[in-house]
Amino acid sequence: MVKSIVSSATAPATRHAARTVCLACATTTPISSSRSFSSWKRLPPNYPGHVPLTRLEQAAMAIGSSAMALVNPYRADLIATVGESTATPYFIYRLRDAMLADPTGRRILRDRPRISSKTLSMEKLRALPENTVGKCYVDWLDREGVTPDTRDQVRYIDDEECAYVMQRYRECHDFSHALTGLPVFREGEVALKAFEFSNTLLPMTGLSMFAAATLKPKQRSRFWNIYLPWAVRNGSRCKDVINVYWEEELEKDVSVLRSELGIEQPPDLRDIRKQEKEQRRRAKEAAEAHKNS
Numbered sequence: 001m002v003k004s005i006v007s008s009a010t011a012p013a014t015r016h017a018a019r020t021v022c023l024a025c026a027t028t029t030p031i032s033s034s035r036s037f038s039s040w041k042r043l044p045p046n047y048p049g050h051v052p053l054t055r056l057e058q059a060a061m062a063i064g065s066s067a068m069a070l071v072n073p074y075r076a077d078l079i080a081t082v083g084e085s086t087a088t089p090y091f092i093y094r095l096r097d098a099m100l101a102d103p104t105g106r107r108i109l110r111d112r113p114r115i116s117s118k119t120l121s122m123e124k125l126r127a128l129p130e131n132t133v134g135k136c137y138v139d140w141l142d143r144e145g146v147t148p149d150t151r152d153q154v155r156y157i158d159d160e161e162c163a164y165v166m167q168r169y170r171e172c173h174d175f176s177h178a179l180t181g182l183p184v185f186r187e188g189e190v191a192l193k194a195f196e197f198s199n200t201l202l203p204m205t206g207l208s209m210f211a212a213a214t215l216k217p218k219q220r221s222r223f224w225n226i227y228l229p230w231a232v233r234n235g236s237r238c239k240d241v242i243n244v245y246w247e248e249e250l251e252k253d254v255s256v257l258r259s260e261l262g263i264e265q266p267p268d269l270r271d272i273r274k275q276e277k278e279q280r281r282r283a284k285e286a287a288e289a290h291k292n293s
Contacts, residue, residue, distance in 0.1 A: 047160045049153050053085075058156070061085040066207055077152055083204035084156040084166060091202050092162045098240045099165065105243040112164055113247055115171040116148050125250065133178075133257055134250030140178040148174060168242065169200065175246050179258065180266055186211060187219045188269050191227035198235025200242065222272070230266045238262035 043052045053061065062085035065078045099105030113119070125138035141147060151170045157163040176196065182188040190212050197205035212223050239261045249257055258265060 046158060047163060049155050050163070051155045052158060053156055058085050076150065079204065080152040080170065082207060083202065084154060086203035087166060088157060092157060092166055095200055095202065095242060096162050096165045099243060102240065102243040104245050108168065108245055109161065115246065120148065128251060131253055131255065132250065133252050133254050136254045137175055137178040141174065144184040146174065146184060172246060176241060179254065179263065181268060182266065183270055187215060187223070190215070190223060191231060191266065194228050194231035195235040198232050199238065199240065226267060230264070234263050
């Protein structure tokens with residue numbers, strides 16, 4: 001049944017993309033330094049869509065996109081840029097090596113599967129039994145009003161294999177949401193980013209936790225007292241989530257997968273917020289009744 005859910009669009013991508021040279025590179029006056037910081041002399045791209053950057057450009061992009069993402073944390077393109085510009089030269093290689101050290105991770109790197117509505121049949125996922133990984137995933141997408149087609153293409157990581165690792169992490173993010181049950185609004189995202197930082201050590205996930213400062217006092221208190229301890233404990237001790245071949249786990253009971261990975265499901269954030277809203281409503285009604293008595 002898995003083969004019917006995962007379409008043929010998951011066929012392995014071409015390993016070595018043809019290299020092309022931009023027009024500016026072909027017409028500019030030669031410069032003596034082979035590693036010039038000039039934007040007029042760039043190395044050719046290593047894969048389709050790749051934009052080579054100098055170290056100076058990479059640092060400027062990391063600082064600028066990080067600042068703007070804090071101002072507007074709903075700008076997915078800025079968060080994606082932060083992720084790519086801060087992942088090298090060390091962190092993305094560490095994550096790639098974690099995949100190479102794991103049999104399933106090596107298969108993922110070899111097969112190069114992609115996650116989108118073209119590679120996964122949403123209708124067939126909705127038909128799966130309750131509490132399966134695939135059903136939890138599609139139910140989460142439907143509840144939060146999101147699709148698997150919103151992830152930007154990786155552009156700024158030079159190594160082609162590491163670029164795929166970042167793309168895989170990015171496309172599997174919603175599976176982590178479904179696995180933990182954390183919602184897509186800011187409080188849930190900050191909690192999930194804390195978990196991902198403990199598990200992947202990608203700087204972007206750690207930087208995203210600064211968004212906790214923008215939460216309301218009760219939300220901040222929940223993060224520090226409930227979700228951050230949960231994230232650190234579970235993210236640091238569980239298996240590398242990047243090595244989950246999600247396409248092969250769709251029919252598995254989600255509680256079994258959590259147990260295999262060593263992940264405890266956190267308290268239901270939506271339920272907590274619903275209870276607090278109900279308490280506020282009752283308190284308001286009681287105050288009005290007392291005032292009118």
